[in-house]
Amino acid sequence: MSISTTIIIRLEIRKSITSFGDVASKIATAGGDIVAIDVIRAGKDVTTRDITVNVLDAGNEDVVSELSEMAGIKVINVSDRTFLAHLGGKIEVTPKMPIKNREDLSQVYTPGVARVCTAIAEDPSKAYSLTMKRNTVAVVTDGTAVLGLGDIGPEAAMPVMEGKAMLFKQLAGIDAFPLCLNTKDPDEIVSIIKAVSPGFGGINLEDISSPRCFEIERRLAAELDIPVFHDDQHGTAIVALAGLLNALKVVGKSIATVRIVVIGIGAAGVSICNLLLAAGASHIAAVDREGILRRGVEYSHAEWLRLAEVTNEEGLVGGLTEAIKGADVFIGVSGGGVLTIDHVKSMAPDRIVFAMANPNPEIEPELAEPYVRVLATGRSDYPNQINNVLCFPGIFRGALDCRARTVNLEMKLAAAQAIASVVQEDELNEQYIIPSIFNEKVVEQVRIAVIKAAIATDMARRIPKDLIS
Ligand SMILES: NC(=O)C1=CN([C@@H]2O[C@H](COP(=O)(O)OP(=O)(O)OC[C@H]3O[C@@H](n4cnc5c(N)ncnc54)[C@H](O)[C@@H]3O)[C@@H](O)[C@H]2O)C=CC1
Ligand SMILES: CC(=O)C(=O)O
Numbered sequence: 001m002s003i004s005t006t007i008i009i010r011l012e013i014r015k016s017i018t019s020f021g022d023v024a025s026k027i028a029t030a031g032g033d034i035v036a037i038d039v040i041r042a043g044k045d046v047t048t049r050d051i052t053v054n055v056l057d058a059g060n061e062d063v064v065s066e067l068s069e070m071a072g073i074k075v076i077n078v079s080d081r082t083f084l085a086h087l088g089g090k091i092e093v094t095p096k097m098p099i100k101n102r103e104d105l106s107q108v109y110t111p112g113v114a115r116v117c118t119a120i121a122e123d124p125s126k127a128y129s130l131t132m133k134r135n136t137v138a139v140v141t142d143g144t145a146v147l148g149l150g151d152i153g154p155e156a157a158m159p160v161m162e163g164k165a166m167l168f169k170q171l172a173g174i175d176a177f178p179l180c181l182n183t184k185d186p187d188e189i190v191s192i193i194k195a196v197s198p199g200f201g202g203i204n205l206e207d208i209s210s211p212r213c214f215e216i217e218r219r220l221a222a223e224l225d226i227p228v229f230h231d232d233q234h235g236t237a238i239v240a241l242a243g244l245l246n247a248l249k250v251v252g253k254s255i256a257t258v259r260i261v262v263i264g265i266g267a268a269g270v271s272i273c274n275l276l277l278a279a280g281a282s283h284i285a286a287v288d289r290e291g292i293l294r295r296g297v298e299y300s301h302a303e304w305l306r307l308a309e310v311t312n313e314e315g316l317v318g319g320l321t322e323a324i325k326g327a328d329v330f331i332g333v334s335g336g337g338v339l340t341i342d343h344v345k346s347m348a349p350d351r352i353v354f355a356m357a358n359p360n361p362e363i364e365p366e367l368a369e370p371y372v373r374v375l376a377t378g379r380s381d382y383p384n385q386i387n388n389v390l391c392f393p394g395i396f397r398g399a400l401d402c403r404a405r406t407v408n409l410e411m412k413l414a415a416a417q418a419i420a421s422v423v424q425e426d427e428l429n430e431q432y433i434i435p436s437i438f439n440e441k442v443v444e445q446v447r448i449a450v451i452k453a454a455i456a457t458d459m460a461r462r463i464p465k466d467l468i469s
């Protein structure tokens with residue numbers, strides 16, 4: 001599947017030779033979709049226009065080269081809106097007050113700042129009130145499992161981490177810093193994160209490949225007293241559970257009895273299986289490259305050995321083809337194109353398909369749609385976007401506000417219920433099982449649910465004013 005993108009083509013059109021109508025039909029024939037036209041200069045014979053065109057990546061060159069070959073047309077420039085949005089990066093640090101004079105300077109900087117430093121040295125917990133710590137999260141990656149792009153390195157991971165930081169800020173008011181590490185060694189990653197942790201209220205691990213991600217998260221959670229949350233594991237699992245709870249209501253089935261196939265038993269897949277089991281699922285087939293996980297096989301991967309004990313109670317042998325036959329639910333967190341139409345057709349009636357791999361889902365939505373009752377992807381350009389962005393802003397807002405020690409199972413289950421409950425029963429339908437990330441209720445409801453669960457399980461170190469009863 002190609003990813004559509006928007007390009008802006010600046011053209012000179014010599015009116016005595018060709019017309020804008022000819023240009024428009026050439027763009028359409030080459031597979032482009034005109035979304036905006038701006039006149040830059042209108043001369044007697046030559047007009048200059050910026051034409052904004054949606055194209056499939058693969059078709060990008062076709063549109064431009066076809067235009068270049070037209071008589072009376074000169075292509076001046078082509079720019080890609082997505083790349084333009086990334087020029088110089090997407091985030092910056094902004095001071096909360098201006099430094100206008102010497103008095104301001106001596107307050108925010110030396111000598112005044114020294115008294116504040118001394119106060120924190122005497123009582124380190126004051127870092128929460130006198131520094132940005134209480135509202136700040138590190139978004140840490142080693143660039144090894146960036147979206148479904150794989151091990152593309154720490155520099156190439158930056159745009160995703162900057163994007164996560166933007167979402168933290170816009171959706172939950174949290175200041176998040178991307179930290180892209182030039183090491184894949186779990187010992188080194190743990191020790192770097194521990195060393196930088198004093199300045200942060202929480203650690204969001206992102207796009208660190210499995211199985212290293214499990215050990216890294218476990219060690220950090222045990223050794224740090226701030227929440228450590230691997231977004232690809234738990235954020236994804238929480239949103240998948242929320243979507244599934246609502247999808248099951250739409251088709252009138254129960255989580256305890258449905259047969260669920262999860263493919264891609266990496267960071268996201270392991271956590272999805274764990275959370276679905278905790279939420280009452282009892283028939284899960286977990287499938288990876290070595291086939292359906294089953295008891296008695298000596299997997300090198302500790303999480304697979306553990307999952308093999310608690311899934312696939314039927315002892316199914318084989319791969320996706322065998323697992324999906326008669327299944328009610330497919331959840332994909334593997335890679336693009338793994339699921340075929342024949343797989344989908346072999347499922348039970350009222351099929352639920354969550355094809356969540358990014359940027360390309362396990363099956364093209366247009367192909368699957370005629371055969372499924374509920375379809376969701378991880379992308380923003382189709383209905384039912386099951387993406388961890390519905391979770392991480394709210395879960396960290398809640399965890400930071402109650403100064404949670406960790407994010408435990410109860411808090412995760414509460415977050416999933418909260419996301420699901422944003423869609424009211426009378427609004428639920430096949431096309432609307434999960435709220436939009438722009439639905440303002442999401443972050444607030446997740447925050448409240450997470451804080452309540454943290455208080456109930458003794459994980460909260462303070463109760464925010466609005467929740468003191
Ligand atoms: N929609 C969402 O919110 C999220 C989606 N994802 C997507 O899920 C995918 C996996 O992400 P992670 O778990 O972080 O990566 P990961 O690298 O930890 O795990 C991927 C797993 O999928 C397996 N896999 C890949 N291709 C397969 C195939 N053809 N058949 C069977 N197994 C296969 C790999 O062996 C590996 O175990 C990526 O495409 C990612 O973009 C991940 C997190 C959130
Ligand atoms: C959404 C996300 O975190 C991922 O695809 O890795």
Ligand SMILES: [Mg+2]
Pocket residue numbers: 147206207231232
């Ligand atoms: Mg991710």
